[in-house]
Amino acid sequence: MPSSLSPQRKSTSDLPTRQSLRALAVHLRRCWTLGCFVVACWFASSLGNPASAQxxxxxxxxxxxxxxxxxxxxxxxxxxxxxxxxxxxxxxxxxxxxxxxxxxxxxxxxxxxxxxxxxxxxxxxxxxxxxxxxxxxxxxxxxxxxxxxxxxxxxxxxxxxxxxxxxxxxxxxxxxxxxxxxxxxxxxxxxxxxxxxxxxxxxxxxxxxxxxxxxxxxxxxxxxxxxxxxxxxxxxxxxxxxxxxxxxxxxxxxxxxxxxxxxxxxxxxxxxxxxxxxxSLIQKRAFPVGRITRILQHNGEPLAWVRSLGFDAVLLSSPPNAAILAEANQARMAIYAPPPTSPDPSIEALLEPVAAWYVGIGEALDSRQVNSTAMTSATLRRWPTRWQRPLVAAPSETWRSYAPLLDAIIDDLPPRVRGVRGGEEVAQMVATRRQVGDRVESGVGIDSMPPESMLRQTEAIAQAIGAPAPDGFRWHSMWLQTMRSLESTPAAILFRSTRPLSSGSMFDHSRAMSLSYVNRMVAMIAPWVVSATPSPPPPMVGAPYRCTRLTTEGTDLLIATSTATRGSEVLAGDGETLEILLPPDDAAKTAWRLTHFSAERLTPEATTTGARLQIVSPDAAELIVLSSDPSVGASLAQSASRFVRQAGLDRWQLAMESVRRTRESWNRATAARASDRRAPTNLVAVAEQTLRQAEPLYRAGDTDQTLRMARRADAWALRSDWQLAESLMPDWPKPTSSPPMDFGAAEIQTVWRPLMDDAGWGDNILTSGSLDDANLMGPGRWSFGQRMASRATSEVQHVVRGTYQGPGALTARVTPIGDDPLPGGYEGTVIQIRSPSVRVAAGTAIRIDAVVRTIGFGAPHQGVLVYDSIGGQEMGVLVRGRSDWTPVRLYRQAIDAGEVSVMFELIGAGETTIDDVRLSVWEPESILPKPVPYPIATASNAADPIASDPGVSTTQQSSDARRDVGLDDMDATRIGRDAGDDQPTPR
Missing domain, CATH: 2.60.120.260 (Galactose-binding domain-like)
Structure with missing residues (x-):
């Protein structure tokens, strides 16, 4: 018997015969034919049924x-x-x-x-x-x-x-x-x-x-x-x-x-x-040559939709993954993103959309972060060739130190609600560009929305008082800031955003349309900006405007922006005339107006000193091109025609929403008796009539006339909103910050209007807010921090002369050491003074008052920034040029329970005196009359004048006593900062 482990031989019947092989071949051939037929039928069905396609x-x-x-x-x-x-x-x-x-x-x-x-x-x-x-x-x-x-x-x-x-x-x-x-x-x-x-x-x-x-x-x-x-x-x-x-x-x-x-x-x-x-050919430029790259800070929006708004790229908040890279490939969008901790082979083939690595996302790159950024830069430079990309960052200061570490720098412009003038913004950009020179590429960062703290407070206020949610956006100030930034000829514009544009809310819908319009205007004039050289602009008279002049091979681009601003509010030149006085060298040039996305020919009027261009009722931003070559007009018309259709649609819808909101805001204010002014019905009615007359043009596709009519209605709505804001803010023109008003939500400010009066506010709960005590500095009390010791001397001291009220005040002084002037903005912040902390409950309305006067602070974006720990620096009020005592007032809404402090930052060289700092809580019950119980006279309290006073109840006395004790206990538990460790926090 053979072993079970030994191989068994097959019988001849088990081997395939020639006939069986032939039959098998025929069978396989039939199966192959049938399979091809099935595939062909499937292919034909897929062609005939498009719904089955992927x-x-x-x-x-x-x-x-x-x-x-x-x-x-x-x-x-x-x-x-x-x-x-x-x-x-x-x-x-x-x-x-x-x-x-x-x-x-x-x-x-x-x-x-x-x-x-x-x-x-x-x-x-x-x-x-x-x-x-x-x-x-x-x-x-x-x-x-x-x-x-x-x-x-x-x-x-x-x-x-x-x-x-x-x-x-x-x-x-x-x-x-x-x-x-x-x-x-x-x-x-x-x-x-x-x-x-x-x-x-x-x-x-x-x-x-x-x-x-x-x-x-x-x-x-x-x-x-x-x-x-x-x-x-x-x-x-x-x-x-x-x-x-x-x-x-x-x-x-x-x-x-x-x-x-x-x-x-x-x-x-x-x-x-x-x-x-x-x-070995690695792209060294972070931004493409010959264009202004428009980047959106990404918050989950579909990239194809973002591209339809006119953006070229997005900035991610985290390293890219395969899904976003594939989406970017399909949408033709570039990506700027933080680098991963190490190269990931699974996404290596999809890295083409990554234009640069963004360093320092979510942190402030000040002088303390230079060393860590240098280590990050060195690590990324050693990565494999396929992963190497240019490095981009947005330092807050010390640009000279960051320039060797990076390939491109983003210079963030100040918050618009701070009220920094347009000329100062340009001067600050030019100073930054001068520090880095041509060693790195330069871009600008512009907020595409109000500060997040302001938005959260406005939404909390609306929810607390039962007002409608904010749905408008003051896009004109963003538009003007973008147009002014072109004077620095940036290679990119980064529009910062903390919320998705695709949320579906009216607020984000308005932001999306305004960004689309601004992007189209930037793209239209980009060929005459990217290689231009700034030159002295011609003088202008009439309407309050500022002019920027960019020269490119004999062609001059004039960008005139309105200076009639108040925080984030803007006025266009409706009813006024803007006159541009051209010198003799420019008098013979051909002039075109691009404001309406068309090369509109202008005829200069000859004068004894040259020529004069007149623009009646100018838009908030005007674009004029001067050239000795008449053929430039064809290039201008061609560039404008690429964007005119979408720009006309966007501006029309923005004007429609603006006029609608203006009408509704005035109706609410009048019905609530929040305004002591009569509604400017003539302005609103004319704006509505203009849009009705332009609607047939809009439907017929006449975008040029649609733009003209829409911007006229827009200008009248802006003036109406300006007047409504003045009636809802009785504290103006004093430096004042109210979240709904700074946001532009007049409908919320209308309901919140009673808080603008003095009645209803409690006593000052800020200990030592009067600043009368010479020993006010110390743990649990006032504290201050200093910086830039190598460039400036600074001191904070208590004074007893020249005070506003009482026997004491606080004086702070900054003096530069060398001949170089101190910069403005965060880079120029030298001293931060912090008040003691006060704990408040969630949902509490707060009013902060202080009296300030300043001397010096003559450079751009310098002064005393007054803000609080709820609103932060972004909502601060900048005070300067106030040699007399000036009241400063901040209205805030505490969203969460926590500590509140008042801060004063000295930006640049100068001196300030601070006095009578108050922090009050809104107590509406104090306005209403309270029932007074009839006192019962007894033998024990008949001789007590307080107990027998019918105007003061025993319950009220106990409440006042508890309040006093509570304040003392709270003051004992407060923890202050050491003077040397208090660093201001950048935006």
Whole structure:
């Protein structure tokens, strides 16, 4: 008997015969035929049923999906729109018209999420044109191979079917691309050398080569569908688990990627022609050349929608992941983000959208953070080549120390509610630029919303008093700040935001529209800003405006911005005339006005000293171009025409909402008797009538006239809001801060108006607030901190002469040591004085009063910043130029229970005296009459005059006694800061 472990021989009956093999082959052939038939049926059904596609886009809604990416025929888009009844089935479709010279390609690209370039990837689209020749294709991107000229990852296009039936719709498609892609790989290795890394390639766009010859070409596109999408992250693997195509590509390259050496070794290699390997070509610029990059601080908004608002990039709050990188690839958005703790191989192939690493997110980069930033910079510089990116940060001070560590710097402008004048903002930007020079790129940071602390307080106030939630946004001040920032010719503008624009609230909807309008205006004039040189502006008379002049190759761009401002409020020049006095050198130049997104020709009026340009009822920001070359007008018109449609829609809706809010705010104020003024019904009525007259123009698509009418109505609404604010704030023109009024929520201020009166406020609960005690400094009492000891001497002392009230006051003085003047803003903060802390309950309304006078502080953005621990520095009131005693008042709402302190910061060189600091709590019950019980006379209290006083109850006496005891106990438990450790906190 054979062993169970020994092999058993098969009988001859178990071996396949020739006949059985033939039968098996026939069977397999039948199965193969059936399988092909099933696949063909599936493919046909997928083509006939677009709903089954993984991507189906009817191309029937704004914004346009296709964009002109590149061409070799000088292609230029002259019109891109949606045709309501021009589609395949009579529906809406997308159309694009362009002009081209001689060439071979004009690539229209529809971005998609990065997917694997497999044979299963199928795409089709219906097109119609009067000219044949359009071809569909896939764009394949190579993340590790950079183009020597552009610095971007290299790409190739694999084409499919061609459009051959002019005058009617036809469906063209593409699939089965792997074989054609291998031929492309061979050609690329012949160009870049065998060391070129073509691994982890992905498809990031559907392409139509729309070139059909020189001249004008119009193309309609409808019903795009894509199938067979395999996410790139599912195909990126490491080790030996790699696809056959990857192995073939590595074989052509000379081995596996691990056998080619590290990134550092590859960065120094040269190919057979002596050229540096493309792997070593790392983009050194944080912002693209020749444009002003517009960046939004991201809060979860869809990137495609953010791009429709005119943004080029987003700033993330955390390191990027695969999802956001794939979305950025599809939306054609650049990303600025904090770097991860270490390189992550799983997202290495998706890093193309990352334009730069943002250092110091969520922290203040002041003089104390230079060393830590230097360590971070050195670490990132040592990362593998594929992960290296420029470094961007927003220091608060000591720009000279940060400049060698970074490639670009963001200079944040001061909060608009602080009331820093436009000329001072420009001077501060110029001073910062002078410190860093041309060593690093420069951008500006602008708040796209009120401070977060102000927004939270306004919402809390509205909820507490039953008022409607804030729904408006004072966008004009943001617009003016953006226009003024162009004087520094920034390479980028970062719009800071702490809340998502896509929340759906009216407030965020208004922000989104205003940012869209501002972005369009910046993009329109960017060609005349990026390479310009600031030069002295011409004088202006009439309406209160400030002028910026930027010169580019004989062409001057004049940006006139209104100086009629009050905090974040703005007045346009309605009814007034702005006169620009041109010197003789400019008198003969041709002038155009771009304010309405059109090159409107202006005729100067000759004068004895040159010429004069008159603008009646100017907008809040005016754009004038002067040039000796009349052909510049064509370039201006072309640039404006690209953005006029969306800008007109945005400005129209903004004006409609502004007039509506103005009418409702005045109606509420009048009904509540919160205003002692009559409503300016004539202004509001004229604004409403103007919009009614302009509505047919708006519906007809006459964007130029729509813009004109909308900005007129907008100007009248601004003046009406200005008058309403004055009636709701009786403390003005004294330095005053009220969250609803600073926010622009007149509807909330109307209900909160009783707090503006003195009745209802309790006694001062701030111990030693009178500043009469010479020993007021110490633990649990007043404290102060000092900085910049090497540049200035500073002192804080108690004085008994020249006080406002009582026998004492507090004086602080800052004197520069050298000849160099002290800067303004946070960089110039030398002293911070802090009051004792007072604990308040949640939901408590607080009023802070102080009397201040100042001497000096003559440089831009200098003075005494008065603020509190609830609102923070962003809501502080800047006091300067007040040699007489000036009352300062802050209204605040305590959202949470906690400690409240009052702070005084000295910014720059000067002297201030502070006296009579008060902190009161709103006690509305003190206004109402209280029932007085009839006293019962007894033998024990008949002789006590207080007990027998009918005006003072025993309950009230006990309450007052408890209040006194409580204050003493609280004062004993307060903890103050040491004088040397108190550092002001930057915004």
């Amino acid at each position: 991507i189906f886009d009817g191309l029937d809604a704004y914004p346009p999906r296709w964009h002109l990416d590149s061409s070799d025929c000088q292609a230029r888009v002259i019109d891109q729109d949606h045709i309501v009844d021009g589609g395949v089935d009579g529906g809406t479709c997308e159309s694009i018209t362009f002009v081209a010279a001689n060439g071979t390609e004009a690539l229209l690209v529809y971005p998609i999420q990065p997917v694997r370039p497999l044979n299963d990837l199928l795409a089709k689209v219906s097109v119609m044109s009067a000219r044949a020749g359009a071809k569909i294709g896939f764009r394949i991107r190579y993340p590790y191979l950079r183009n020597p000229e552009t610095g971007r990852p290299e790409s190739v296009t694999v084409y499919g079917a061609e459009y051959t039936t002019p005058g009617e719709f036809a469906t063209i498609g593409i699939g089965m691309i792997e074989r054609a892609l291998k031929l492309k790989h061979m050609a690329m290795r012949g160009e870049y050398g065998s060391q070129a890394d073509l691994s982890d390639a992905f498809v990031d766009g559907i392409v139509i080569n729309a070139y059909a010859g020189p001249g004008k070409t119009a193309l309609r596109m409808d019903e795009l569908s894509v199938d067979g999408l395999v996410d790139i992250s599912a195909g990126i693997v490491t080790g030996n688990a790699r696809s056959r195509d990857d192995l073939d590509g590595d074989a052509l390259a000379g081995g596996l990627r691990t056998g080619l050496g590290s990134d550092q070794q590859m960065a120094g290699r040269v190919d057979q022609d002596g050229r540096t390997s493309p792997l």
